[in-house]
Amino acid sequence: MIGSVQRAMRLLECVAAHEHGAPAKQLARETGLALPTAYHLLRTLVHEGYLRRDKGLFFLGEAAERLGDSGATQKRRSTVAGLLAQWRDAIGAPVYYAVYRGGEIEMLCVSDTPGNPAAEEWADFRETGHAHAIGQCLLAQLDDEARRDHLDRYPVQSLTPYTVHDDRTLLRRLERLRRLGPVTERQEYALGVVCAAIPITLGATAAAMAISLPAHQSDRLLPAVQQLQAEIGRLTGSMGLSISI
Known part of the structure; x- marks a missing residue:
């Protein structure tokens, strides 16, 4: 030593x-x-x-405080990753966690397994929020100005034959979404994949958690995301740890 x-x-x-x-x-x-x-x-x-x-x-001093902040962030990341892994195993599907921060969709954590792999990010998640359930769930939580600003920077584009085709149709859909209900999309982001997301209340920050499944298991989608919603409801206090990761 x-x-x-x-x-x-x-x-x-x-x-x-x-x-x-x-x-x-x-x-x-x-x-x-x-x-x-x-x-x-x-x-x-x-x-x-x-x-x-x-x-x-x-x-x-400042250097020591930076070390402390970094350690606290790592601890929060570990806590969130552990929760996602727990829910992933209970539900039997990959679990995603994202926030809308600084005008961007940020995928903070994804928990999957070889047997239940996450959807492949073949098109940038940040630029294709109109097409996947997490993006739609986050955009639905924004006010009109922030939502339109996002779509001005990342216009609607067709990724599959099932993707919404224009801003107007997307905005109407977002207005109809229930604030606390699940948001589902079926093969809009990627063929062969269905996804469902639910909003997470974290103060003024828009956040969401989601699951994805192969399209041939689409009948499991709603029961699985409802199970995720119930699991999160039991641990709402813990989710407050995640906002700064």
Whole structure:
């Protein structure tokens, strides 16, 4: 083990335990370090941005805070991935999670298995929201201005013979969609694939979860997405963790 690294990490942990900061002498005493050693390491950590010094007290610096934020994000990702895997196994279908953020459709997590593979992204999901259930579910949650802005940037295009053909038809469909009901599409994005999505309430952010199935299993689509909706309903509080991933 590299002793200087171990000592520096002990100092970081000690500073983190003092919300209102701590002086070098206290930190040296609590970590069992000689004061000259503690001073040297503290100056180095301040120089590198992991600590900051204010009126003789040491606090966590921006670099350490970035590490903490990254760790929290990874933990949230792991939590969401675990939930999706749990629902995937219970339903027997791949599960998708996406949000509409910054004017774009973001697919944040997909959980599938070799036996139940996810739909192949043969056309960019961000640009083809009009064709797949997740995109339609997200667009239905936007206000008119945001929805039209999206369609101006990503016009409706026919991907299969079943895809909606024009903006007007799509907008009428989006207006008819029940806010809390499932959105279904059958082979509009990809031939041989059917999909259903449900909206997720995450404050002002539009979010959705979805499943897909082979077209020959289309009779399973509604029961499966209703099961997903019930599973999410039991764990609504946990979904709040996902918004910042």
